Amino acid sequence: MGNSQSPPADPLFVLASRAFTKQELDELRALFVSLSAQSQSDSRFVSPSVFQAYYGINGALCERMFNLVTQRRGDGMLTFEDLVVAKAVYEKGTPQEIEEFIYQLCDVSGDGLLRRSDLEAVLKSIQDTVFSTKNTEHGLSPHQDFVSIFVNAASFSERLGDSNENVMSATDFRVWCNAVPCVRKFLRGLLTPSEPGGVGRQVPRLQYPKTLRSDMLLMTREYAWHVGGLLSPDELEEWRLLYHSALNGQSFNTFLGSLSDAGGPTILVIRDKEGYIYGGYGSQPWEKHSSFYGDMKSFLFQLFPKASIFRPTGANANLQWCAVNFSSDGIPNGVGFGGRANHFGLFLSSSFDQGHTFPCSTFDSPCLSKASLILPDVIECWGIVAGGALGENPEPAKGTILERFKEDRNMLKLVGLAGSSD
Incomplete structure (x- = not known):
């Protein structure tokens, strides 16, 4: 006994479990068993590499998501309890809880401030995930201005102390997400299985005369x-x-x-x-x-x-x-x-x-x-x-x-x- 499959005493996990039906919990457990087996961890945890391969997230966004889901422990081990708690907030939380989670997700540096550099790192991860070379069709190369056009739509209205740097406020972030629903849709779908047409990753086939x-x-x-x-x-x-x-x-x-x-x-x-x-x-x-x-x-x-x-x-x-x-x-x-x-x-x-x-x-x-x-x-x-x-x-x-x-x-x-x- 005493492994990650045992009923834990963690009150956060107990509360999070109530957000799921028995069938949903069984499905999450089966997923965890499968991923932990691939991690060769004796059913104790999921490794970062297996997490990345299953969810198909590239770049800094994957590292930040893994850090948040593992409750910032930094031990490189995603437990079953972590998975349940994260999905309870990320998928079944209130709109405010979900928005806060996504805001923290975009803070890839983890310093509690949403800087322009954070947004650029997030968008680069999205570009690498959705528009990877293997997904390119009709010879259309990745758009050179992909990162800049989305950053240009954002406001950074909150002055950071006595410095000349401005950061993104919670209101700025909310307005930006409303202006770029494709980004919000992608960020909302990160904990779903990696598929070319998955949530936030679907790109139309563009048909035009030869x-x-x-x-x-x-x-x-x-x-x-x-x-x-x-x-x-x-x-x-x-x-x-x-x-x-x-x-x-x-x-x-x-x-x-x-x-x-x-x-x-x-x-x-x-x-x-x-x-x-x-x-x-x-x-x-x-x-x-x-x-x-x-x-x-x-x-x-x-x-x-x-x-x-x-x-x-x-x-x-x-x-x-x-x-x-x-x-x-x-x-x-x-x-x-x-x-x-x-x-x-x-x-x-x-x-x-x-x-x-x-x-x-x-x-x-x-x-x-x-x-x-x-x-x-x-x-x-x-x-x-x-x-x-x-x-x-x-x-x-x-x-x-x-x-x-x-x-x-x-x-x-x-x-x-x-x-x-x-």
Whole structure:
């Protein structure tokens, strides 16, 4: 007796055990027995190397996770009690407990302060874990700016004593996690088995014409992982390039024609003449409307020089905009997201050679570029292939686009959404 399998007197373990059903505890015990056998520890503990191999975490983040899970003992031995206590907090704790655990996890130096260097180490570990060479597809190399674009989205507002260094406050960290849900999703899924499509590690397959070189694409696997932070696993299976301005020409009509069979969510990506990259996720097809439409699944995002996502706030229903061949100045022709007519969160005019981006309450988003007026350099649109072939709907829409448009507007009027203002 007296080994790690015996009922311990540790009150923390006893309390943590109550968070699990008997079956869950049995499964955890079976996992521990398997991993401890691989560690050749006579069923006493799991070694750091076996822990790393099973959970597939690379770099400083793995060392920090092992240190936290073993309650900072520094003895290199993960016991069954450690595993139960860690999972009780990390997976079944209150939102505040989980947030605190993730905050401590990102403090890789372990000094109680979240510095820029800590965040950089965490992101480098994520890059090495999710985008390892063996997972690279289509010759797309790891994004050179992966670490910097996510760090650039963070604030370090807490002054450290008399030094010139600022560190991340708990509020800063919470805001950052909200802006980069892909990172939070990854950090929440670290104690699940290592799989290519595991929690926070799923990256869409990017399908595009062979006539287009991969280095011509705006969307990289790293950017796709970021944008996919708010999407379901089904929506992260495959994304297909529907339109690229270098391939299809910078034409609004060609753009709409290329998307006519999409029948589902799309991702619009723009790089402007200033080098900024940003866009929007449209949950509804791009079809002619005389006012805003869409639902609360749409969002705006930035990709470069920083990576952030901006969700709908509920302030209004001005989500998607697609106006075609209208003659009224109050109905600007083009595609857009958020804000109000002529003052959008993001807008591309039907000429496709200019647009604008303003701060808007729809998504609580800032100006997405260096200046409000944007001059597009490259425009892409990707269709999400989920649950079947792209454009394949369980119940095909009936009638023309204009007929469906009238029906949609009547329904919106009934629920009071039509004509909502910024």
